[in-house]
Amino acid sequence: MNKKFNVFRPGQTVVDLGFAPGSWSQVAYSATRPGGRIIGIDLIPAVPPDGVFSIQGDFLDPRVHQMVKSWLLQQERQKQTQKEKRKAKSHAVEAEAEAEAEEDEEEEAQTLPDTTLPEDTTAEPPEEPGPDGDSSAETTTGDSRDVANMKVVDVVLSDMLMNTSGIAFKDHAASMDLCLTALNFATETLKPGGRFVCKFYQGAEDKELELALKNAFDKVFREKPDSSRKESKEAYFVALHRKNK
Numbered sequence: 751m752n753k754k755f756n757v758f759r760p761g762q763t764v765v766d767l768g769f770a771p772g773s774w775s776q777v778a779y780s781a782t783r784p785g786g787r788i789i790g791i792d793l794i795p796a797v798p799p800d801g802v803f804s805i806q807g808d809f810l811d812p813r814v815h816q817m818v819k820s821w822l823l824q825q826e827r828q829k830q831t832q833k834e835k836r837k838a839k840s841h842a843v844e845a846e847a848e849a850e851a852e853e854d855e856e857e858e859a860q861t862l863p864d865t866t867l868p869e870d871t872t873a874e875p876p877e878e879p880g881p882d883g884d885s886s887a888e889t890t891t892g893d894s895r896d897v898a899n900m901k902v903v904d905v906v907l908s909d910m911l912m913n914t915s916g917i918a919f920k921d922h923a924a925s926m927d928l929c930l931t932a933l934n935f936a937t938e939t940l941k942p943g944g945r946f947v948c949k950f951y952q953g954a955e956d957k958e959l960e961l962a963l964k965n966a967f968d969k970v971f972r973e974k975p976d977s978s979r980k981e982s983k984e985a986y987f988v989a990l991h992r993k994n995k
């Protein structure tokens with residue numbers, strides 16, 4: 751499905767619901783390098799693949815949503831701090847280069863007759879805003895706003911499925927609960943343009959889920975990948991480009 755829909759890109763933040771034992775997380779991790787951040791959540795204890803952070807808990811429990819959001823916030827703050835550090839470093843390099851250039855000019859000037867020296871040679875250089883001063887302020891404000899709204903996630907995956915009972919309607923209803931919970935979380939956290947992939951058990955109510963997805967995303971595909979057994983009621987929705995609303 752990733753090959754077909756190109757779900758992952760380098761640097762993305764991905765939330766993998768029902769991640770254990772971790773194959774999807776592993777694919778997400780490799781496909782989002784460098785800079786990707788992956789968090790997996792599962793009911794059962796499982797060691798996540800390298801580079802993946804995990805939380806053990808029931809995603810139907812709102813407290814688990816809060817834990818994931820806290821992690822996302824922390825990651826976002828880290829990203830901003832790293833961005834600011836990089837900016838400060840590049841400003842320091844620029845300032846050093848400017849100071850060196852001025853020193854060179856002064857040295858050159860000292861070798862010339864006095865009359866050629868401009869009057870303000872000894873004056874402090876005027877403080878000029880960095881080349882990206884204004885736009886960086888905008889970016890920071892934009893990021894802070896996104897963090898406040900928690901729209902910081904690029905992809906939400908849900909492969910959550912209960913142990914099936916064999917009673918089709920019951921399994922379908924349980925699957926719809928999980929999918930709708932995942933979709934609610936995605937609605938709260940996905941950036942505009944974000945993607946959502948969820949496994950579901952086909953049944954009477956999946957049309958409603960499809961409609962909710964179409965309401966929130968520009969494109970929605972119903973998929974039955976080759977790896978899924980033909981007789982199984984399992985299928986996937988792939989929703990691309992979260993609408994900006």
Ligand SMILES: C[S@@+](CC[C@H](N)C(=O)[O-])C[C@H]1O[C@@H](n2cnc3c(N)ncnc32)[C@H](O)[C@@H]1O
Binds near residue numbers: 773
């Ligand atoms: C099919 S497996 C996931 C396989 C995984 N995507 C992978 O690639 O390795 C489904 C997982 O969903 C988890 N799950 C089911 N209900 C859940 C819930 N309410 N909260 C969190 N995880 C849940 C199960 O424990 C199980 O590990």
